[in-house]
Amino acid sequence: xxxxxRMVVVLTAVGLLxxxxxxxxxxxxxxxxxxNRKMEIERAIVSVVPGSxxxxxxxxxxxxxxxxxxxxxxxxxxFAIYTSGIGFQDKIILMIxxxxxxSRLFSLIVLDQKExxxxxxxxxxxxxxxxxxxxxxFTQSFRLRKPPAPALESLSASEVNTITGATISSExxxxxxxxxxxxxxxxxxxxxxxxxxxxxE
Amino acid sequence: MPSRTAGQDFLKGLWQENPxxxxxxxxxxxxxITNAVINGIAMGLATAFVLIFSSLLISLIKKVIPNxxxxxxxxxxxxxxxxxxxxxxxxxxxxxxxxxGPFVPLIVVxxxxxxxxxxxxxxxxxxxxxxxxxxxxxxxxxxLLILSxxxxxxxxGTFLGYRILxxxxxxxxxxxxxxxxxxxLGILMAISLQIERKKGER
Amino acid sequence: MELVTLFIGAILINNFVLHYFLGICPFLGVSxxxxxxxxxxxxxxxxxxxxxxxxxxxxxxxxxxFGLDYLQIVSFILVIASLVQLVEMFIRKTSPPLYQAxxxxxxxxxxxxxxxxxxxLSALKNYDFxxxxxxxxxxxxxxxxxxxxxxAIREQLELADxxxxxxxxxxxxxxxxxxxxxFFGFSGMIK
Numbered sequence: 001x002x003x004x005x006r007m008v009v010v011l012t013a014v015g016l017l018x019x020x021x022x023x024x025x026x027x028x029x030x031x032x033x034x035x036n037r038k039m040e041i042e043r044a045i046v047s048v049v050p051g052s053x054x055x056x057x058x059x060x061x062x063x064x065x066x067x068x069x070x071x072x073x074x075x076x077x078x079f080a081i082y083t084s085g086i087g088f089q090d091k092i093i094l095m096i097x098x099x100x101x102x103s104r105l106f107s108l109i110v111l112d113q114k115e116x117x118x119x120x121x122x123x124x125x126x127x128x129x130x131x132x133x134x135x136x137x138f139t140q141s142f143r144l145r146k147p148p149a150p151a152l153e154s155l156s157a158s159e160v161n162t163i164t165g166a167t168i169s170s171e172x173x174x175x176x177x178x179x180x181x182x183x184x185x186x187x188x189x190x191x192x193x194x195x196x197x198x199x200x201e
Numbered sequence: 202m203p204s205r206t207a208g209q210d211f212l213k214g215l216w217q218e219n220p221x222x223x224x225x226x227x228x229x230x231x232x233x234i235t236n237a238v239i240n241g242i243a244m245g246l247a248t249a250f251v252l253i254f255s256s257l258l259i260s261l262i263k264k265v266i267p268n269x270x271x272x273x274x275x276x277x278x279x280x281x282x283x284x285x286x287x288x289x290x291x292x293x294x295x296x297x298x299x300x301x302g303p304f305v306p307l308i309v310v311x312x313x314x315x316x317x318x319x320x321x322x323x324x325x326x327x328x329x330x331x332x333x334x335x336x337x338x339x340x341x342x343x344x345l346l347i348l349s350x351x352x353x354x355x356x357x358g359t360f361l362g363y364r365i366l367x368x369x370x371x372x373x374x375x376x377x378x379x380x381x382x383x384x385x386l387g388i389l390m391a392i393s394l395q396i397e398r399k400k401g402e403r
Numbered sequence: 404m405e406l407v408t409l410f411i412g413a414i415l416i417n418n419f420v421l422h423y424f425l426g427i428c429p430f431l432g433v434s435x436x437x438x439x440x441x442x443x444x445x446x447x448x449x450x451x452x453x454x455x456x457x458x459x460x461x462x463x464x465x466x467x468x469f470g471l472d473y474l475q476i477v478s479f480i481l482v483i484a485s486l487v488q489l490v491e492m493f494i495r496k497t498s499p500p501l502y503q504a505x506x507x508x509x510x511x512x513x514x515x516x517x518x519x520x521x522x523x524l525s526a527l528k529n530y531d532f533x534x535x536x537x538x539x540x541x542x543x544x545x546x547x548x549x550x551x552x553x554x555a556i557r558e559q560l561e562l563a564d565x566x567x568x569x570x571x572x573x574x575x576x577x578x579x580x581x582x583x584x585x586f587f588g589f590s591g592m593i594k
Binding site: 225226228229230232233272273276277280281283284287288302303306307309310311312375378379380381382383384386387388390391392394395398 | 421422423424425426427428431473474475476477480481484515516518519520523524527566567568569572573574575576577579580581583584587
């Protein structure tokens with residue numbers, strides 16, 4: 001066999017073997033990986049919409065998804081909004097839990113962030129930051145309280161504290177929530193967030 | 202060709218030909234993921250997997266591959282094992298896969314692997330190639346452990362996620378950030394060079 | 404406006420070398436002289452820009468539609484290796500003086516994690532075509548900036564009295580650390 005044909009044969013063989021091997025690995029792991037992703041989202045939805053055990057995708061576009069959280073009976077307990085925006089360092093991804101009439105914000109969690117460890121990264125911590133976002137008023141825009149209120153109770157239902165030394169990351173979360181609020185309200189009023197199952201309350 | 206014993210082939214990867222401190226290969230992942238010990242361990246094991254199996258396979262097929270296409274073939278072999286490692290981590294250890302980010306796929310351009318394939322696996326028996334790969338992996342993991350231990354303890358006050366320095370310690374956040382990585386590795390390199398010089402003087 | 408922020412971000416804030424730790428080998432190896440550094444930077448930017456386009460095309464026209472994302476790593480690295488070969492042959496034929504200036508760096512670029520890193524990050528962040536191109540060119544500029552600055556500092560360092568164990572890689576790393584610290588100040592520049 002001449003050198004060039006040998007080169008072609010070897011390259012093709014290596015390529016085909018590699019491709020075949022990878023195809024089997026790909027198929028074996030594909031479902032598991034998709035399931036991991038789905039479970040992560042599901043866990044987030046269930047934690048921000050109290051009383052929900054399952055979800056349904058109601059509206060989807062790039063980087064903005066609205067899920068409906070439903071209980072065992074299939075009734076809508078609230079919406080979970082998956083949204084993102086730019087933080088201090090990179091993208092911050094949030095899951096915001098609101099009630100079925102978009103009037104109350106139950107809580108929110110940070111799904112992904114790359115902020116400064118020890119400072120901006122505190123936005124994932126409940127006692128340092130997320131507690132300010134519990135049980136708030138979703139009917140109007142949120143504002144930052146500067147300087148931060150000393151007691152949690154002295155914050156109004158539309159105000160949140162910033163993290164000392166991480167104002168930009170705190171503000172980023174606020175801007176993401178406000179933008180999501182406007183968008184969700186617009187979709188709701190257009191009737192785009194219709195839920196198939198029974199409505200609660 | 203090698204007049205070294207198997208034991209020497211293994212041990213050289215730990216110090217004299219340590220991939221990071223001596224050969225200065227594989228610096229990118231070393232700096233990027235050593236902000237926590239668990240990441241260092243995971244990356245070290247993933248790289249070891251790719252290095253060992255690639256060296257083995259390349260050594261087994263070295264006679265069949267024409268010289269002109271050897272680099273392309275090595276790359277395909279290495280990329281295949283890297284994909285396996287990456288998919289495995291994503292499927293069974295999602296949080297680690299997320300923290301390591303694109304650096305697992307980047308193992309494919311980790312100069313250690315192609316370097317060993319060229320320098321050793323293509324010229325030695327499969328058995329010796331595996332031993333060489335084991336030695337290099339051990340050296341690599343050791344370097345990762347040293348660097349990530351320093352960075353995690355000083356930068357977050359934790360080790361493997363467990364708080365080991367009390368509340369009195371204010372973490373040096375810079376250690377888990379890029380500047381800390383560069384400076385720490387620089388100092389470690391200087392120390393290892395100094396140790397080598399002292400040994401040479403004796 | 405988004406594309407402009409992406410471009411500036413790629414150069415200053417998420418600098419490939421100082422923030423993502425990609426391209427360290429050439430960053431330390433080819434940064435002793437300013438003209439060598441600049442040539443390497445130009446070569447890298449050139450390959451990065453083409454890679455950005457080609458890897459985007461492969462990802463969005465072949466891999467994703469056919470559910471072949473497990474072939475991403477293999478296809479990207481093969482594309483990069485071939486691209487570098489082609490670019491080298493092209494430059495050698497069309498412009499020998501240019502080949503003299505930067506051709507020798509091209510084979511090194513294949514294992515430059517910056518190129519592969521670019522392809523992977525672009526795919527990871529799900530950029531559309533325009534964003535991928537801007538990201539590719541911007542990252543190349545960022546790399547060139549970092550490596551040229553390093554070369555400028557190291558040329559000055561030749562005249563300084565560096566302690567023996569630190570000479571070479573160690574002092575380069577420490578300088579990189581200080582540069583990274585300086586670049587950190589750019590964070591938060593874009594809202």
